[in-house]
Amino acid sequence: MRKLTIYILLMLxxxxxxxxxxxxxxxxxxxxxxxxxxxYATLExxxxxxxxxxxxxxxxxxxxxxxxxxxxxxxxxxxxxxxxFTFGNFKxxxxxxxxxxxxxxxxxxxxxxxxxxxxxxxxNRFQLxxxxxxxxxxxxxxQYFHEFVFARRKSN
Numbered sequence: 745m746r747k748l749t750i751y752i753l754l755m756l757x758x759x760x761x762x763x764x765x766x767x768x769x770x771x772x773x774x775x776x777x778x779x780x781x782x783x784y785a786t787l788e789x790x791x792x793x794x795x796x797x798x799x800x801x802x803x804x805x806x807x808x809x810x811x812x813x814x815x816x817x818x819x820x821x822x823x824x825x826x827x828x829f830t831f832g833n834f835k836x837x838x839x840x841x842x843x844x845x846x847x848x849x850x851x852x853x854x855x856x857x858x859x860x861x862x863x864x865x866x867x868n869r870f871q872l873x874x875x876x877x878x879x880x881x882x883x884x885x886x887q888y889f890h891e892f893v894f895a896r897r898k899s900n
Contacts, residue, residue, distance in 0.1 A: 748802055748859055756813040759821035766824055774827040777887030781823055781879060785815050788875070797867040801860055810862065827887060837884055845876035 763771065789809040792798055800810020809815075822844065830837035849869050856862045864872065 748861060751859060752802070752804065752813045752861070756817040759818045762821060762825070766828060770828045771824060773891075774824050774831065774887065776890045777827055777883050778820055778823040780886045781883040782815055782820050784882065785819060785879065786812070788879075789815070792867075796865045798862055798864050798872075800862050823883060827883075831884070831887060834884065838880065841876070841880040845873060845880070849873050849876065 786809065789811045793809065802810065804810055804812055826837065826840055826844070830840050849872050853862070853864070853869065853872075867875075
């Protein structure tokens with residue numbers, strides 16, 4: 745149990761060490777899309793808990809979703825980096841997301857299950873991949889919409 749706690753804390757905090765390398769302007773620019781997607785992923789987590797799509801046997805804290813360390817750590821920071829390197833080129837964005845999401849779904853999920861962090865219950869890996877694909881499209885669309893609206897306001 746103690747080893748799992750250490751893994752979870754490392755998973756939450758290590759990605760944040762890369763934020764200074766991202767740059768202040770990139771952080772500010774891509775923060776809206778990342779926050780939108782983090783809120784969406786949190787709401788999805790509550791739905792998944794209710795529908796038993798997956799199960800986190802290790803409670804992070806009472807009344808806190810088990811996936812919060814994933815959302816606030818690698819998902820949040822990874823979204824910022826993904827948008828920084830690919831925003832403006834949708835094909836490149838989707839290719840990178842498919843690679844990252846496939847790595848998570850087909851490799852990391854095995855490790856997470858082995859250490860007792862999460863198990864899929866009423867959803868299979870392919871369906872999880874489709875959920876990730878949907879989230880990727882939504883995040884890109886939100887960021888595009890956000891930039892379109894605010895770029896338009898600045899020019900007027």
